[in-house]
Amino acid sequence: MDLFLHYLGMPYLLDGVGYTLLITVLGLLGGLVMGVVLAAMQLSRFRSMAIVARAYAIVFRGTPLILQMVFCYNALPLIGIKLSAISAASLALALNEAPFIAEILRANVLGVERGQVSAGQALGMTPAAIMRRIIAPQAIRSMVPALGNEAVSALKNSSLASVVAVQELTLRSTQLASATFDFFSIFFASGLMYLVLTGAIAVIQIVVEMLLDLDRPPPREQLRRFLRALVPGRPEAVPALAGAGEGDVTPPDVADESVAERVADPLPPVVPKPASVGRDPAARAARLAGNNIAVEVKGLRKSYGAQTVLDGIDLTVRAGEVVALLGPSGSGKSTLLRCINRLEGWEDGTIRVGGQSLGTDENGRPLSPRLTAQMRASVGVGMVFQQFNLFGHLTARENIAGPLRWVQGLSRFDADRRCRDLLERIGLAHRADALPRHLSGGQQQRVAIARAVAPAPTVLLLDEPTSALDPELVGEVLEVIRRLAVEEGLAMIISTHQLRFAGDVADRIVFLSGGVIVEEGPAAQILSAPSHPLTVRFLSSMTAE
Numbered sequence: 001m002d003l004f005l006h007y008l009g010m011p012y013l014l015d016g017v018g019y020t021l022l023i024t025v026l027g028l029l030g031g032l033v034m035g036v037v038l039a040a041m042q043l044s045r046f047r048s049m050a051i052v053a054r055a056y057a058i059v060f061r062g063t064p065l066i067l068q069m070v071f072c073y074n075a076l077p078l079i080g081i082k083l084s085a086i087s088a089a090s091l092a093l094a095l096n097e098a099p100f101i102a103e104i105l106r107a108n109v110l111g112v113e114r115g116q117v118s119a120g121q122a123l124g125m126t127p128a129a130i131m132r133r134i135i136a137p138q139a140i141r142s143m144v145p146a147l148g149n150e151a152v153s154a155l156k157n158s159s160l161a162s163v164v165a166v167q168e169l170t171l172r173s174t175q176l177a178s179a180t181f182d183f184f185s186i187f188f189a190s191g192l193m194y195l196v197l198t199g200a201i202a203v204i205q206i207v208v209e210m211l212l213d214l215d216r217p218p219p220r221e222q223l224r225r226f227l228r229a230l231v232p233g234r235p236e237a238v239p240a241l242a243g244a245g246e247g248d249v250t251p252p253d254v255a256d257e258s259v260a261e262r263v264a265d266p267l268p269p270v271v272p273k274p275a276s277v278g279r280d281p282a283a284r285a286a287r288l289a290g291n292n293i294a295v296e297v298k299g300l301r302k303s304y305g306a307q308t309v310l311d312g313i314d315l316t317v318r319a320g321e322v323v324a325l326l327g328p329s330g331s332g333k334s335t336l337l338r339c340i341n342r343l344e345g346w347e348d349g350t351i352r353v354g355g356q357s358l359g360t361d362e363n364g365r366p367l368s369p370r371l372t373a374q375m376r377a378s379v380g381v382g383m384v385f386q387q388f389n390l391f392g393h394l395t396a397r398e399n400i401a402g403p404l405r406w407v408q409g410l411s412r413f414d415a416d417r418r419c420r421d422l423l424e425r426i427g428l429a430h431r432a433d434a435l436p437r438h439l440s441g442g443q444q445q446r447v448a449i450a451r452a453v454a455p456a457p458t459v460l461l462l463d464e465p466t467s468a469l470d471p472e473l474v475g476e477v478l479e480v481i482r483r484l485a486v487e488e489g490l491a492m493i494i495s496t497h498q499l500r501f502a503g504d505v506a507d508r509i510v511f512l513s514g515g516v517i518v519e520e521g522p523a524a525q526i527l528s529a530p531s532h533p534l535t536v537r538f539l540s541s542m543t544a545e
């Protein structure tokens with residue numbers, strides 16, 4: 001035991017620990033930097049870059065680290081690169097770690113829901129902003145456990161540096177054991193040192209996971225609870241909001257959230273609108289006919305592989321007009337909306353929104369994704385998705401206020417004010433600090449609608465906004481659409497199966513089947529006296545449901 005304790009504190013072995021740590025840290029940092037580059041290359045639009053990154057991964061994952069260390073130390077000098085043993089070992093470890101770290105990064109980036117990326121694009125966020133604000137924060141959270149594993153594995157792999165005579169822990173333990181023949185005590189002591197190092201990595205991982213855990217209260221609140229628990233005579237359980245100063249962002253406990261989720265959140269009472277907003281169909285149609293064209297689709301053709309999804313669509317929507325897109329599943333409604341917003345490309349035809357062709361310059365040449373995003377924001381076209389697509393790591397407040405700051409450039413104060421106003425109008429002011437996963441589907445879609453209308457778009461596209469909801473939640477979402485968009489006079493194209501709502505708010509119904517507009521006309525006329533047999537069949541099947 002005494003010998004074991006003696007070796008545990010022996011400077012010769014502790015120096016070895018220092019070398020082990022040095023190689024591990026350098027190898028991991030180098031691997032991280034190279035891993036980011038490799039992951040970016042693999043995710044890039046340019047195929048050649050992805051091929052180079054793949055080839056690198058095949059070589060460096062497929063050959064033993066020990067050979068890579070020997071290569072860096074003995075072969076690089078032949079081409080004029082002479083490295084010290086520590087530098088060669090660290091470089092080899094970094095080269096070896098890079099493809100593993102790149103795969104972790106790539107998998108976690110790809111793991112972020114694509115719908116959130118579409119939502120970011122639809123809000124006018126550039127690819128860099130989407131990566132920074134949406135993808136990276138979520139990917140980093142989910143990659144921590146895998147990176148922790150990688151750090152432990154790098155620490156253990158650093159022992160291979162002994163092959164190029166780096167005086168790290170394993171080499172020093174072996175040398176000491178050869179000299180003293182006290183194998184058991186020495187290897188037991190060095191094993192314990194490795195355990196302490198890997199244990200420290202595990203602790204760091206736990207702390208990072210705790211700090212990044214969205215369900216935990218922010219550190220300030222945690223500290224407050226901790227201090228209160230220390231004060232004698234004070235109850236340990238402190239209500240989450242008790243004592244919170246004004247402006248505190250204190251998410252309620254998860255348990256509170258799940259209870260609150262089940263509580264209905266009624267919309268605030270309707271503020272009566274001036275009489276001029278009356279909906280006499282004939283007068284309204286005459287008024288709309290004089291408005292500017294908001295969306296103009298001409299001869300649109302779009303295919304996925306051999307399947308033609310939109311086949312010569314012509315559609316004009318005027319400012320303030322509400323158009324309901326009806327049609328059976330697979331008729332191309334979502335694709336049409338995504339094309340209008342340039343979330344999809346197409347083969348033939350033109351689409352102009354607010355007089356501009358999204359995604360192309362005046363000569364018809366395609367713009368970069370960044371310029372397309374900026375154009376989307378300046379034209380003012382918002383979109384609401386079937387699956388809500390709220391940013392999962394942001395609260396309801398940040399889902400609305402964030403894009404206002406990042407895209408429209410509003411100050412935090414102005415963005416928060418606009419957000420507060422919208423949350424009040426959708427009856428969710430008290431849920432401002434809730435994460436999307438702590439909101440019901442109806443509440444999430446209400447927030448998503450508020451987020452889409454927050455930048456005051458001129459055109460709003462809604463892709464089956466209620467079809468992912470339980471029937472009892474549909475009404476509240478339709479009411480929010482009516483209040484935030486219809487009554488505000490936005491030009492809207494809404495794909496929906498809600499016939500009553502379509503009849504109520506739409507000026508015109510466009511019926512799509514097999515990628516072709518088979519019938520269109522005033523909402524009342526199409527719903528009460530459709531002329532095309534496909535429309536008749538569709539409407540009767542919907543009414544039967």
Ligand SMILES: Nc1ncnc2c1ncn2[C@@H]1O[C@H](COP(=O)(O)OP(=O)(O)OP(=O)(O)O)[C@@H](O)[C@H]1O
Nearest residue numbers: 304309327328329330331332333334335336464495
């Ligand atoms: N990314 C894609 N790749 C291949 N095919 C696709 C893709 N997106 C849609 N499609 C196909 O295009 C057709 C039209 O799909 P779309 O989602 O536009 O229809 P929809 O009318 O909106 O249907 P629903 O009412 O069920 O949402 C379908 O046959 C669908 O399978």
